[in-house]
Amino acid sequence: MNHQPDPRPAAPTTSGPTQWVTTPVTADLLRGALDLERTEQGLLPHRLPARARAQFPDGQVAMAESQPSGVRVVFRTRATAVELDTLRTKVAYEGAPPRPDGVYDLLVDGHLAGRASVPGGNVLLTDMATGSVESRPGPVGTVRFTGLPDRLKDVEIWLPYNEITRLVALRTDAPVEPVPGGGRRVWLHHGSSISHGSDAESPTTTWPALAALRGGVELTNLGLGGSALLDPFTARAMRDTPADLISVKIGINLVNTDLMRLRAFTPAVHGFLDTIREGHPTTPLLVVSPVYCPIHEDTPGPSLPDFSDLGAGKLRFLAAGDPAERAAGKLTLNVIRAELARIVEQRAADDPHLHHLDGRDLYGEADFADLPLPDQLHPDAAAHRRMGERFAGLAFRDGGPFSTVGT
Template sequence: MDDLAQNASPDGIPGRFTTPVGPQLLRGALEVERTDHGVLPYRLPAWARRQAPAELTEVVAQPAGVRLAFRTRATAVELDVLATTTVYRGAPQPPDAVYELLVDGRPAGRAVADGGNGPAGRAVADGGNVRTVDLTTWAEVLTPGLPGTVRFTGLADTAKDIEIWLPYRGIHELIALRTDAPVEPAPDPGRRVWLHHGSSISHGSNADGPTGTWPALAAARAGVELVNLGFSGNALLDPFTARTMRDTPADLISVKIGINLVNHDVMRLRAFTSAVHGFLDTLREGHPTTPVLVVSPLHCPIHEDTPGPAAADLGDGRLRFRALGDPAEAAHGRLTLRVVRDELARITAARAADDPHLHHLDGRALYGEADFAEFPLPDDLHPDAAGHRRIGENFAAHAFGSAWAR
């Protein structure tokens, strides 16, 4: 505990302790950068961020799957944060960024900055930076704001393991952790580490909180430690992502490939095939026998047979997406979800002849036509909270119950 340099809080309240936030208290982050205000967790290392386009460097600063983990007897926990929220001009306001508390692995509270405890958790202060983006020109304006505080109180006065899961949306600089008892880093749980890469649906999209994303739900069901490299709009087979995964310790690896390649219209079938092989080759350089699961796209009607790009549509006052490509061009190498699924199945089958630790899962086993009928995609691209629960349940059953996870 001494190496955390815990001190009495500046407010002078007896029995209060301030603990610096750093790598020793964080899980799910690959790097932690010190800022003018505190620390900022990243899901790609600095060398990879230097190679990444600007839109990805923002995404990897969004802490999907990142959580503070510590042991304490504290009955009250406060976390000072400076959040940066992105809003889109003309689109509905995004929901509040929710922080979730787990005590000994069980849900124990939800809060927003300056919002206190409780299941509702609407923000009561106007703290934090706001980044306003024009969807037509992509011009942006940053309005500076002030830090806020996330509070959890009324906890039992017993030794316990606490996790605070950070919001998957927005950027969150962590300034100070305050408690009414000393803290120490949580012990290693001894669970297998699951390293996952995917798109905005893996990142979180419309989940109802950080533990409600489908990877978090699946990890909880399977009892594994999640490292979530779901990058909204940026699952594009980038070589620096493959090299990062190559160098990241993991017991299980999954890569969900396809939707961003289609809706960004970034490559044709010829390049796609080589890029998939290259990505898998790089993973194998660092993980020669680690089980790897290649997951093809979920069911998404707008792109099943229609290539990208996709465009945002605010015509009826709410955000929806539509595909702009010509279905006839799939015959000339334009990617659709159906084309991607067929090629991923072919590639993994061919490679598995020499790689018994490589596995394939059709994404429609996670979210198919029947799931779409029950839980439609509200914006025609991303699932809602119920959809995330269905995908997480299906992944736990199909993937963690398969040879990949043994």
């Protein structure tokens, strides 16, 4: 690594560092990203490769894949103080109270050791009624962690799942080195905003991150808010990404957007799985159906925002479809669950490494009664924790689809 002394005054810590070491943020210090873009404002991690981003320049996809859910800076060091300069881009909504700042989680040897946010940054002010977006530039900010144990340790800085984050500079009060890879299995997961992390407390408490930490695996999270739509470019990205375990969570975004009918859904699922299998013919592949969501269990989409309480900071969603439209092939969550179960059963006859999980085993009707969806679509922080614990218990247990027993 190319370490450069930095004479700027050190942040106060228990060990009293006197000089910073600046280390360039390079690919060997990052995990969870599929592509890195050098920009004038810093290194921008992407969760879809450039080829995929070029094939459908949709604003929602672009924002979701550049929000670094599951992406973390990882290094080994004796440092007791760490600073990371970043330029964030935060979404705000016209007429609504400010959204909470994104959160950075610091793990030391796999255990949470700090949590902080970064000030400043850019703001994308969105008018939900018209769809217009105004960009307001802001300055670089610094996230700082001090008082770390004075010993050689592995440090992970998990980036906010809900803020586009450009990495500008990494400083420590002792040299850093990359952590060798290859020690743990890599889990590649794709899903909707729920997998992306919507309404989770922090980046390590999204349900996939929780499950990965409990399962002892390395997470590559392709949870893409609003964008789990069986896109071929996503399937190709998964096909070409090294992984030991793969899961795809399919359904809610297809109903939200009212994107396709059952006639198109079935071959699209087959095509998505076929493409993944081109690159991972025998990798354990788990198909997960939607979690419980009352407004769309038997009512098709699209989902529409309810602005009635936006001024109080509450955005809810409504199902705008008609249940009678199911006869014409419109999708609901129950329709999707039944068809996914049938597809997996059919394919599993020739693919013993293909598995199915009913999403209601992660969050079902009883869970909704206990931990209701605040906006009618997305689980809250407590529900994320419950889902992560349940997924780990189901997938990584002995005999589960991601078990090491018998491998």
